[in-house]
Amino acid sequence: MEKRVAIELKNITKTFGPKVIANKNVCLTANHGEILSILGENGSGKTTLMNMISGIYFPDEGQIFIGGEEVTIASPKDAFTYKIGMIHQHFKLVDVFSATENIVLGLEEKGKYDLKEAEKKVDEICHKYGFEIDPKKKVYTMSVSEKQTVEIIKVLYRGADILILDEPTAVLTPQETQKLFAILRRMRDDGKCIIIITHKLHEVLSLSDRVSVLRKGEYVGTVITAETNESQLTEMMVGKKIDLNIERSEPKNPVDRLEVQHVSCVDRQGATVLDDISFTARAGEILGIAGIAGSGQRELLEAIAGLQYLTQGDIYYHNPKTGQTDDLRNKTPLQIRELGVRLSFVPEDRLGMGLVGNMDIVDNMMLRSYRRGKSAFLERKKPKDLAQEIIESLEVVTPGADTPVRRLSGGNVQKVLVGREISSSPTVLMAAYPVRGLDINSSYLIYNLLNQQKEKGVAVIFVGEDLDVLLELCDRILVIGSGRITGLVDARTTTKEEIGLLMTKTVETAPEGGSDNG
Amino acid sequence: MNIFVAFISSAIPLGVPLLYGSTGEIVTEKSGHLNLGIPGIMYVGAISGVIGAFLYEMSCGNAKENMVPALAILIPLLCAIAGSVLMGLIYSFLTVTLRANQNVTGLALTTFGIGIGNFFGGSLVKLVDSDMPNIILTKTSNFFCAQLPFADDCGWFGQIFLSHDFLTYASIVIALVVSFVLNRTRVGLNLRAVGENPATADAAGINVTRYKYLATCIGSAIAGLGGLQYVMAYANGVWSNNAFGDRGWMAIALVIFALWKPTMAILGSFLFGALCNVYNYIHHFFYLGHDANRELFNLLPYVVTILVLIITSMRKKREHQPPQSLGLSYFREER
Numbered sequence: 001m002e003k004r005v006a007i008e009l010k011n012i013t014k015t016f017g018p019k020v021i022a023n024k025n026v027c028l029t030a031n032h033g034e035i036l037s038i039l040g041e042n043g044s045g046k047t048t049l050m051n052m053i054s055g056i057y058f059p060d061e062g063q064i065f066i067g068g069e070e071v072t073i074a075s076p077k078d079a080f081t082y083k084i085g086m087i088h089q090h091f092k093l094v095d096v097f098s099a100t101e102n103i104v105l106g107l108e109e110k111g112k113y114d115l116k117e118a119e120k121k122v123d124e125i126c127h128k129y130g131f132e133i134d135p136k137k138k139v140y141t142m143s144v145s146e147k148q149t150v151e152i153i154k155v156l157y158r159g160a161d162i163l164i165l166d167e168p169t170a171v172l173t174p175q176e177t178q179k180l181f182a183i184l185r186r187m188r189d190d191g192k193c194i195i196i197i198t199h200k201l202h203e204v205l206s207l208s209d210r211v212s213v214l215r216k217g218e219y220v221g222t223v224i225t226a227e228t229n230e231s232q233l234t235e236m237m238v239g240k241k242i243d244l245n246i247e248r249s250e251p252k253n254p255v256d257r258l259e260v261q262h263v264s265c266v267d268r269q270g271a272t273v274l275d276d277i278s279f280t281a282r283a284g285e286i287l288g289i290a291g292i293a294g295s296g297q298r299e300l301l302e303a304i305a306g307l308q309y310l311t312q313g314d315i316y317y318h319n320p321k322t323g324q325t326d327d328l329r330n331k332t333p334l335q336i337r338e339l340g341v342r343l344s345f346v347p348e349d350r351l352g353m354g355l356v357g358n359m360d361i362v363d364n365m366m367l368r369s370y371r372r373g374k375s376a377f378l379e380r381k382k383p384k385d386l387a388q389e390i391i392e393s394l395e396v397v398t399p400g401a402d403t404p405v406r407r408l409s410g411g412n413v414q415k416v417l418v419g420r421e422i423s424s425s426p427t428v429l430m431a432a433y434p435v436r437g438l439d440i441n442s443s444y445l446i447y448n449l450l451n452q453q454k455e456k457g458v459a460v461i462f463v464g465e466d467l468d469v470l471l472e473l474c475d476r477i478l479v480i481g482s483g484r485i486t487g488l489v490d491a492r493t494t495t496k497e498e499i500g501l502l503m504t505k506t507v508e509t510a511p512e513g514g515s516d517n518g
Numbered sequence: 519m520n521i522f523v524a525f526i527s528s529a530i531p532l533g534v535p536l537l538y539g540s541t542g543e544i545v546t547e548k549s550g551h552l553n554l555g556i557p558g559i560m561y562v563g564a565i566s567g568v569i570g571a572f573l574y575e576m577s578c579g580n581a582k583e584n585m586v587p588a589l590a591i592l593i594p595l596l597c598a599i600a601g602s603v604l605m606g607l608i609y610s611f612l613t614v615t616l617r618a619n620q621n622v623t624g625l626a627l628t629t630f631g632i633g634i635g636n637f638f639g640g641s642l643v644k645l646v647d648s649d650m651p652n653i654i655l656t657k658t659s660n661f662f663c664a665q666l667p668f669a670d671d672c673g674w675f676g677q678i679f680l681s682h683d684f685l686t687y688a689s690i691v692i693a694l695v696v697s698f699v700l701n702r703t704r705v706g707l708n709l710r711a712v713g714e715n716p717a718t719a720d721a722a723g724i725n726v727t728r729y730k731y732l733a734t735c736i737g738s739a740i741a742g743l744g745g746l747q748y749v750m751a752y753a754n755g756v757w758s759n760n761a762f763g764d765r766g767w768m769a770i771a772l773v774i775f776a777l778w779k780p781t782m783a784i785l786g787s788f789l790f791g792a793l794c795n796v797y798n799y800i801h802h803f804f805y806l807g808h809d810a811n812r813e814l815f816n817l818l819p820y821v822v823t824i825l826v827l828i829i830t831s832m833r834k835k836r837e838h839q840p841p842q843s844l845g846l847s848y849f850r851e852e853r
Contacts, residue, residue: 056721056850077723092718094711096837104704105711106722113704140836269834 003031005068006162006193007053007084012062014048022048026062026219028212030162035184035194037204037225039237040214041439043409046197047089049214050164054086055079066162077106082162085155089166089197091147095140099133103154125156129183129190144293145176152183162193169203170465171293174500181207199237201230202468213237238440246447246472249455254282256318257459258304258341258428263313265299265483273299275484277313281428283320286450286460288474288491290467290499296483297463301430304461305343306333317341320427320457340427354417357406361387361398361416364405368420390419394445411442418446422453429453432463447473467496479503523674525799526792530682531752533791535560535762537689538744539769540776540783541696546606546737547773548700549730550713550843551613554624556741557766558631559605563742564749565635566601567594568757571658571750572642582657590661594746602742605631606735614730617847628766636759652758659755683751685743690784692740697780709733713841716848726848744769768823775826777838793819 009028015021023045030036040046051057053064055076063070066082073079079086093102104118119135126133133149142150148168155163165184169177184207188194198204204211205225213220213236220236258281265274274296281287289297302308304315306328315328317339328336355364365383387401394415398408405413418434431450435443450473454460464470470477471491479487479502487502539556546553553559571594578584609627612618642653662683669680700706711719712729720726748765749757768790776782797815806812830838 054721075723076721080723086721088721092715092721094714094718095842096714096839097707097711101707102718105707106719106724107704109704113702113707138836 003034006030006032006066008065009049009053010063010065012049012052012059012064014045014052014057014059021217023052023059024217026214026217028219028222030193030195032161032193033188033191034209035188035196035207037208037211038195038197038214039199039201039204039211039233041199041237043216043411043439044214044237045217046214047166048217050086050166050195050197053079053162054084054164056086080158080160083158083160084162084164085158085160086164087148087151087155087166087168089168089170091151093139093147093150096138098136098138099142099150099153100135102139102150103135103157105154107158121157122153125153129156129186131183144171145173145180148172148180160192162195163187164195164197166197167199168196169198169200173292173503174467174496175504177203200466201233204233205230215239234440246444246469247451248473248475249451251282251285251475252455252457254284255320256280257283257320258318259316260300260304261314261316263300263303263315264311265296265303265308266311267299273483274303274308275482277480277483277485279478279485279488281459281461283427283459284454284457285475286454286462286473288470288477289461289463289480290470290477290503291480292503293465295480295503297432297480299483300480301343301432301461301463304328304336304428304430305341306331306336317428340425341430342421342424342426342428343430343432355405355413358404360402360404361391361396362401364416365390365420368424386420386423390416390423394419394449411438414438414446415442418449422449425456426453426458428459428461430461430463433465434462435469436465443469467499470499471496481505521799521802523677525795525802527677527681528798529792529795530678530686530788531747531791532794533787533789534686534689535744535748535752535765536769536772536790537693537783537787538747539741539766540772540787541689541693541780542737542739542741542744543770543773544737544776544778544780544783545696545740546734547778547844548709548713548841549733550716550841550846550848551610551730551734552620552624552845553606553609553627553734553737554621554770555605555609555627555631556624556738556770557764558628558634559602559609559738559741560631560745560748560766560769561635561762562605562631562745563598563602564745564762565638565757566742567598567746568642568653568655568749569638570594570597571655571755572653575655575657580657582660585657585661587661590658594658594662594750595743598742598746599739602738602745603735605742606738607731609738610731610734613847614727614734617849620845620847632760635762639757639759642757652756655750655755655757657755659750662750663754683747685747685751688743689747692743693780693784696740700780710841713843716843717850720848720850726850730848741766741769768819771823771827774830774840777830777833778840790819790822793822 007030009026012023012026014023026049038046048057052059053073055073055078058074064073071082073082100115100119100122103122122135131149131153133146139147139150168180172180184194196208208225210222210224211228211233212222213233215237261278263274263277264272267273277300291297299308303310310329317326317328319326319339326339362380362384365386369383370378384401390396391398391401396412396415398412405416414434418431421429434446438446450460450462462474474491477489477491477494477499478485479499481503486505489498539560543553543556574590574593605627609623612623613620643651646653662685665682666680669676672680700710708719708724709729712724712726716726745762748762749755753761772783772786772790775786796818797812800806800815801812
């Protein structure tokens with residue numbers, strides 16, 4: 001079947017500052033009525049490229065053709081005129097606005113500003129493609145998948161023919177992902193051109209018609225999905241053959257290290273964020289925590305680290321050195337740290353918690369050790385050695401130990417953070433999203449580090465986003481949904497679908513209401 | 519009864535500068551810019567109006583018969599707007615284009631504005647060679663204070679609601695118009711989006727920089743009118759340095775009290791006007807003993823301001839929060 005070309009890129013180059021080349025001579029073609037995947041590791045320039053099509057950035061060199069004609073896309077408004085719509089990875093929505101207000105935002109329609117009319121139109125679009133959304137619902141009360149729906153309707157409302165989705169499944173459960181894919185296929189059959197940016201291989205293979213691969217800002221090639229396989233794509237993406245297996249050893253004589261019993265927490269607004277959480281973390285095993293983003297993972301780890309006030313419950317710590325049991329609830333964060341409980345939390349902006357961006361690596365090491373010296377002056381020798389050691393053993397790419405952490409790339413920042421927490425030989429290591437934004441090689445380096453810690457007899461708690469990784473890395477997986485435990489499964493025997501169901505499951509309260517006639 | 523009517527009637531003009539100031543600040547804050555320069559801008563608005571009126575009175579030979587009413591009002595009005603918009607432009611150039619820290623810029627602008635006001639105020643006093651440290655523009659003030667002809671015939675109703683200068687009514691109309699624009703028009707929707715989440719607004723094709731500039735300058739113009747109203751109507755055309763006091767700061771506090779809603783600002787301003795007025799009337803209502811006790815009531819508006827800030831900081835509803843990006847600079851290609 002003859003395909004109609006929707007958009008063509010020729011020799012696109014974009015640099016940030018004199019050194020960072022985000023895209024170099026990229027050429028791409030996408031057709032109507034097909035789904036094209038743009039595959040590449042984090043930092044390979046996928047998002048930058050798409051931002052140039054949607055008018056957020058302007059290319060330094062190269063041409064863009066739409067429907068065969070050369071165009072200049074200088075602003076998001078220009079992109080709308082050419083019927084290009086982008087759904088960003090971090091949703092661009094105004095929290096206090098309703099779905100419809102967000103959808104009509106920035107439109108310059110003729111005539112009166114009429115929300116009711118717009119709501120009707122939103123309903124029509126929902127009906128056509130099978131979305132489910134209440135047009136009046138405020139964004140801040142929405143789930144992640146609802147927000148994504150609003151984003152997609154927003155571009156459809158503007159009559160977009162070319163839809164670009166940036167990592168659309170990163171925040172969805174497996175079930176929500178299937179639903180989204182069904183909608184995307186329906187749009188493809190409707191003749192729209194769909195470009196999806198991703199680094200998940202199995203999604204590429206199951207959804208797209210063709211795959212274009214980028215590596216370090218350069219265009220590697222395009223293959224037809226039906227004619228390729230996982231290992232060929234990985235090789236194109238990384239540039240060399242790599243082994244994508246995590247070696248998981250059997251836990252050696254696991255003993256209970258941390259017992260969390262009936263813990264509840266509330267946030268500043270008084271809403272319950274943790275509700276009656278109980279579990280045990282054992283030494284020598286990795287306990288995974290799965291859940292939709294914002295289900296209480298952060299609060300749970302902070303509660304253990306002593307950074308949250310517990311409205312109820314206790315956290316017992318079995319000290320391997322003394323054999324005693326301490327209740328962490330009565331301890332300050334400092335005392336908890338000294339017991340060997342370490343938290344390494346990688347927030348979305350990477351530097352928010354744990355590291356100070358403007359300080360160099362040595363100073364950041366000292367954030368954990370400054371109390372040790374007795375003299376009034378700082379002792380810089382040991383932290384400096386430690387920094388050097390981390391740089392060498394974890395292959396941190398930096399001009400030197402005295403470079404401000406802020407200047408390092410995301411992956412290297414994370415290596416510094418995780419390296420520092422591990423260096424103090426913890427007994428409990430909590431790592432939240434430690435591979436967020438890392439390339440494949442660095443990710444596997446971190447996984448190996450966690451495995452080493454596990455073999456040393458550390459109780460590792462790992463909060464992850466990628467279910468495939470959780471299944472391969474962890475021994476047991478705790479699933480939480482809206483602040484409650486919805487399941488505890490054995491990672492060796494469970495399936496992705498089972499975890500997905502648990503993630504969205506709402507825990508039934510005691511069956512007193514007599515709703516047993518289901 | 520009479521004293522009560524007089525109390526309310528004289529409280530209203532006290533609230534008007536606050537209403538102008540807070541309406542202006544709401545417009546600015548809705549674009550995500552916390553303009554702490556409002557007190558300075560109101561001060562500059564006032565002195566600009568004074569300069570305009572002064573020059574016009576001089577050019578007419580200081581005789582009321584030679585003055586054209588429309589000009590006597592328009593010249594100070596336009597001067598006040600021009601002066602405050604200029605201040606707004608400085609603020610937006612620094613914070614929007616150069617992305618300077620908004621708090622520091624605002625505070626600097628307040629100091630600067632008060633300095634300018636006192637400089638020109640002092641210079642004019644020297645020019646007229648007066649014994650008193652005032653500039654008296656009674657003739658212009660008379661045009662500003664013109665009230666509805668039938669106000670006196672309507673008893674207490676007339677005294678409370680009809681006996682005020684046109685800038686008082688204009689302040690309420692402006693607040694209502696701003697409220698309508700913010701909530702019922704596309705421009706308002708876009709402006710609110712800019713203040714909540716400029717990256718979103720930008721991706722939606724809204725010119726963020728233009729909205730920020732316009733909101734800051736229009737907000738400044740509205741605030742500047744508050745300064746003008748204070749001199750021309752409330753103070754009967756008498757300018758003396760530093761007499762404007764801390765009305766600008768109270769206007770900024772009122773924005774929080776009003777939960778960023780101009781209609782609430784109307785209510786809040788007149789409530790605060792009344793609080794300021796308690797000092798003038800309290801001895802008519804209650805026996806206070808020694809006269810010095812009355813001085814305590816000078817504290818009232820400020821104590822209430824502190825209470826308001828404490829109470830509003832405890833509010834929980836999401837719609838009652840400040841614009842999410844308030845105080846943050848926006849740079850599109852930030853990585």
